[in-house]
Amino acid sequence: MDVALKIDVDTHQGLGEGMPRLQEMLQACGVTASVYIAMGPDNSGRAILRLFRNPGFLAKMRRTRALSMYGLRTALSGTLLPARPIAAAFPEVIRGLLSAGFEVGIHGYDHVRWQDRLDRLGAEGICTEIAKACEVYRTITGLAPTSFAAPGWRTNDAAGLALEELHLAYRSDTRGRSPYRCVIGGRILATPEIPTTLPTLDEVMGTPELAAAGSVARFYLDRIRSDALNVHTIHAETEGMGQLDNFRILVEALRDHGACFVQLREVAARLRVDDLPAMPIVRATLPGRAGWISAQSGA
Ligand SMILES: [Zn+2]
Numbered sequence: 606m607d608v609a610l611k612i613d614v615d616t617h618q619g620l621g622e623g624m625p626r627l628q629e630m631l632q633a634c635g636v637t638a639s640v641y642i643a644m645g646p647d648n649s650g651r652a653i654l655r656l657f658r659n660p661g662f663l664a665k666m667r668r669t670r671a672l673s674m675y676g677l678r679t680a681l682s683g684t685l686l687p688a689r690p691i692a693a694a695f696p697e698v699i700r701g702l703l704s705a706g707f708e709v710g711i712h713g714y715d716h717v718r719w720q721d722r723l724d725r726l727g728a729e730g731i732c733t734e735i736a737k738a739c740e741v742y743r744t745i746t747g748l749a750p751t752s753f754a755a756p757g758w759r760t761n762d763a764a765g766l767a768l769e770e771l772h773l774a775y776r777s778d779t780r781g782r783s784p785y786r787c788v789i790g791g792r793i794l795a796t797p798e799i800p801t802t803l804p805t806l807d808e809v810m811g812t813p814e815l816a817a818a819g820s821v822a823r824f825y826l827d828r829i830r831s832d833a834l835n836v837h838t839i840h841a842e843t844e845g846m847g848q849l850d851n852f853r854i855l856v857e858a859l860r861d862h863g864a865c866f867v868q869l870r871e872v873a874a875r876l877r878v879d880d881l882p883a884m885p886i887v888r889a890t891l892p893g894r895a896g897w898i899s900a901q902s903g904a
Contacts, residue, residue: 606831608864609872610638610856611777611801613754614841615716617647617689618679623845624698630849632705634856639869640702641712641754641777644741645734646688648717650681679842696745703746708868710752710777714738720757728763735767752869754778758801758898760886762789769794775873777801779886781901783833784876786883793883797876799869800901801838803828806848808893821851822858829859834872 612627614620620642631638682688692699702709713719714734718726726734735753742750753768755778765787768776773796775784781800786793809815809824818824829835839845844852859866889900 606829606859606862606864607834607867607872608829608859609799609834609836609867609869610636611754611836611838611869612638612640612841612845613712613838614640614642614691615647615712615756616643616649616679616842617682617691617694618676619841619845620691620695620698623841623843624695624702626849627839627841627845627852628702628705628707630853631856634853634860636856636860636866637705637707637868638866639708639710639752639777641710641752642692642699643712643714643716643756644692644738645690645714645716647679647682647691648688648715649679650685650688652717652720653680692741692745699745703748708752708870709742709746710754710869711735711738711742711750712754713756714741716756719755720759723759723761723764726763728767731761731763732767735764735771739771751775752777752873755899757896758900760899765789765794765886769796772796774870775799775876777836777869779899779901780889780891783901784872784881785901786878786881788883788885795878797873797878797881798886798901799834799836799872801836802830802833803835803837804891804893805838805840806851807840807843808891810893812893820854821848822855825855826858826862829862829864834867836869 714737739750751774753776758780760778775797777799779800784797784799787798815824884902886899887902888897
């Protein structure tokens with residue numbers, strides 16, 4: 606039972622407060638993870654403004670307690686208050702993750718711009734976002750990036766082709782069942798895609814399914830596959846903050862059930878890329894998540 610924990614860090618507060626708590630808790634459990642950090646400015650206030658225009662906004666805010674989860678400073682970042690840098694504000698947190706054996710990859714540059722405007726950025730705008738993220742990553746770590754996880758699980762052909770030029774070990778941009786190779790315009794990309802396989806906690810919070818399971822740990826244990834790779838995405842802003850206790854109970858339960866915690870770079874290193882199925886990425890919607898996401902076709 607292989608479980609890869611994929612930690613997305615979307616905000617200044619997530620990296621400064623949530624990530625150190627997650628790191629400490631995971632290390633106490635003898636576990637490491639793969640961490641993907643938005644390298645540019647924290648414009649989450651704009652994302653929250655965008656949610657206001659969404660019909661399901663109030664219900665989602667209540668269900669996920671987004672304001673208490675994110676805090677007012679983050680909710681206003683990039684709108685009434687200036688956008689704070691994310692990675693550049695906490696280089697010591699990033700270097701601390703690396704020296705503790707965690708994997709650190711790129712979660713875009715401006716998370717909100719990528720998630721809200723990906724198709725409108727055009728190939729040039731997308732290349733600029735990727736190049737700026739790589740530059741920050743190199744400056745902080747002294748390393749070349751080897752992985753990319755798309756903000757909001759949103760990708761398109763231009764992004765796939767731009768990332769292919771970086772010769773990454775893998776991408777983790779989509780939702781799906783198992784690793785595959787992306788097909789764009791008849792071309793099979795060499796960079797394997799390792800999708801997130803489980804629903805995220807913010808998608809299932811407040812649902813009848815979670816209530817029926819009785820606990821977060823039980824909900825996920827019921828959905829973990831023993832015969833395949835499980836990739837579980839968590840957020841520094843959620844599992845690293847208000848949901849830390851629930852997440853610790855889940856990690857302990859997985860460990861007690863014999864889970865083998867792996868990093869995505871280890872998964873990628875074991876893949877026989879030529880044998881992976883080749884398929885296009887499609888757009889889909891998920892219960893509990895606003896708007897579209899990119900998914901493995903047939904997932
Ligand atoms: Zn994200």
